[in-house]
Structure formats: C-alpha cells, structure tokens
Amino acid sequence: MSAKNQEQKGEETIKDVVTILRAGPICDDCLGRAFAKLGHGFSNHERGRTLRTLLAMLGVDGKPGTCWICDGLFGRVKDWADRAVAASKGIEFESYLFGVRLPSRLAQMEAFFNEKFPTGLAEPLKHAFNREVGKAFEALAGHGTIDLSHPHLSFIIDLERDKIELRILPLYIYGRYRKLVRGIPQTRWPCRKCRGRGCEACSFTGKQYLESVEEIVSTPFLVAAGASESHLHGAGREDIDARMLGTGRPFVLEVVSPRSRCLDLPHLQSLVNASTAAKVQVNGLHFVPRETVALVKETHAKKTYRALVAFEKDIHSKTLTEALDSLIGTIKQRTPQRVSHRRADLVRERRLLEAKGNLLSPLQAELELCGEGGLYIKELVSGDNGRTLPSLAARLGVASRVVELDVIDVTSESFPDS
DSSP, X not given: OOHHHHHHHHHHHHHHHHHHHHTSOOOHHHHHHTTTTSSSSOOHHHHHHHHHHHHHHTTOOOOOOSOTTTTTGGGGXXXXXXXXXXXXXXXXXXXXXXXXXXXXXXXXXXHHHHHHOOOSOOOOHHHHHHHHHHHHHHHHHSOOEEOSSSOSEEEEEETTTTEEEEEEOOEEEEEEEEEOSSSOOSSOOBOTTTTTSOOGGGTTSOBSSSOOHHHHHHHHHHHHHTOSEEEEEXXXXXXXXXXXXXXXXXXXXXXXXXXXXXXXXXXXXXXXXXXXXXXXEEEEEEEOOTHHHHHHHHOOOEXXXXXXXXXXXXXXXXXXHHHHHHHOEEEEEEOOGGGTTTSOOOEEEEEEEEEEEEEEETTEXXXXXXXXXXXXXXXXXXXXXXXXXXXXXXXXXXXXXXXXXXXXXXXXXXXTTO
C-alpha cells in the first residue's frame, strides 16, 4: 500500500472512530472490535484503548461509560471464567470451547451497531466474547487449549438465564467382543411390557434380559471414567441365541460425560475378561475419534457363520453339497417375519459368497456360510415361508431350520484394526 493510500485509510479510520465515540458511551472492547482487522498482536481492549487515547489527544471526548452495545458484558469476562472453572472442577480435560447465547436486546444492539457503523473491519460480539472468556478460563485453570472441532469441554454461556452449561466430550473406545454364551443381547433391552419403567413381569428391573454385552463390557469403564452412561455401537449384531466367536465383533464403546479421560485400557480389558471370562471377552481396545462410530455402524462387513441345521427328512451328502453350491450368488430376502415389527417391510438383495457343510447324520448338518452384511442366515436356511429366495430348504425340497448359530468372523478393510 502506498504512503498516500495509507494516509487516506488512516483519515477514514479516525473519522469512523469519532463517529462511534460521539454515538454514546462505548467500552474499549467494543470500540476495538469495530476495528479488529487493524494491526496485529493487539487485543480488542488494547486496540480500543489506543484509539480512544489517540482521539483524546486530538480533543475528541470519548470517556467510557456503560457500553450501549454490550451493556458491560466484557467487564464480566472474569466472572464467567470463574464460573466455568467451578463447573469443570475435578474433570480431566486438555481442550475447551466457549459459546454464548445473547439476549434478544444484545443481539438487536449488535445488529444495529453493525448496520449504523459498517467499518468493514469488525469482529462479531459473540466471537470476541467467547475468545476473551476462553483466555481467562485457561489462565485460571492453568491448562488447556482451545479446540474448535472436538473440545473435551464445551461451555455455553446463557446470558438470558444467567447460566453456564457444560458438555463433556464422550470417550470413544474401539475393540472387538466375543460372546461365548447364548441368551445375551448385544445392548440393554427394555422390558416389553413396561418399556423400561419397571413392572412385575421384569421383577421391576425395567429389562427384558438381566444382562447384555453392553452392560457387561461398560461397567468397569463407567467406574474408571466417573461416568453414569455409555452406549455400545456394534458392527451389526448377532441374534440373542447366537454366539459371537472367532476374533470377535468390532464395536465402539461411547462413554458419556467422563470425568476422567486417562484410562488404562489394558487394565480395563483385563477386568472385563477376568470378571466375565465365561460370557464375554474383549480385545484390541484403543481410543478412536467419534467418526469411528459411524464407520463401524455403517460398514457392510463380510460375515462368516457356523450353523447347526436340522432337516425334516433324510438328506444325502451329495445332495447337500449341490444345494449349497447352487445358493452362492444373489439372495433376495423380504424382511423376515421375526423382525418385521421393527424393520421396514422391504426386499433386500445380499450375496452369499461361500457355502460348505458336512452331514453329522441324515437329519443334521453343520454348515459354514459366508455372506455380505445384512444377510439373514436363519431365513437363508428355512426360506421363511417363501420370503427368502433362493433358500436351502427350497433347493433341497425339505423343510430345514437352524438349531444353533455362531458368528465366527466379521471382516472389512474399513475397520481400524484391519
């Protein structure tokens, strides 16, 4: 910028400052943020004080009073920082972020100020206030840095209600679980009759089943993190009467509002496995970002099953092999009757990738079936009264049903441990 342009810009700035000062009492912070893009290394307060001093030297009276724009809001920065420190006492964190809800009057005054004095250099009141409270909070707390994307602590200052709200970023822990027994659901299952409120049918537990993989796995983590709530997000789920064997099913454990973040995952893994060795085991635990939840839940993993199947009539080994070979390919499945009450009635196409088996007797066989995620294995065997086509029962011409089912592999290159 040439010297002439710099001089012209300086004169325009002085005129803008004079106009603003004569409009009414204004604090140094609001005066400074009207010219926030001028200079570097200055706070808005310093910038405003400097401009006010310069104009005073030129004979322009601009003594500060109760600011007509923010109504003294920036004078209460330390008070809000103190309240934030008190709200976060005893909580482990490394990063933070502040937000503010302005009363309608302040929002209107801010809009009027920007419209009346369009300097083109201003910083919004919200941005400036959030930053200053954050700086004061960090100084008082003695640690922490601002994080605009995934802060450990998020504070919302509600000026209308004179209240500060604190949200603690959940912990996300990836791993795999093995369910070694049948009869346990993946997640907590509310009682069908009372919907979780507690009744005689559920012995006032509010649960259809007394325990779940989610509850078994999460208990040590809730204690260690000082949290009261968690959610287990699995890469699909096996039926209650099916086991999850092999390397286990990928999951992310979301620990809500943890007061402690520095968890000893190997130790907690040992606690889970020692306390429930005969039921549920976990492995490969490590911290992950929250985006992993969507990745795990939305990935259509390849799944391999072992099924014990019973036939209504005697079957020959060659007949079984031919029937299994003929099933490999696209399977069309209308939503199974057993889950139609909770899933949309659609016809879905999934691929059966591999199929093999051997007869244990003329009336019973053990099968190993590998298919795309979302393929219903029980219905692939039974046909579900014609809702699954083709099916093993249809190929054999003999009624067939799964007696026992185990998941023995869940794989995808998308998973963090692949």
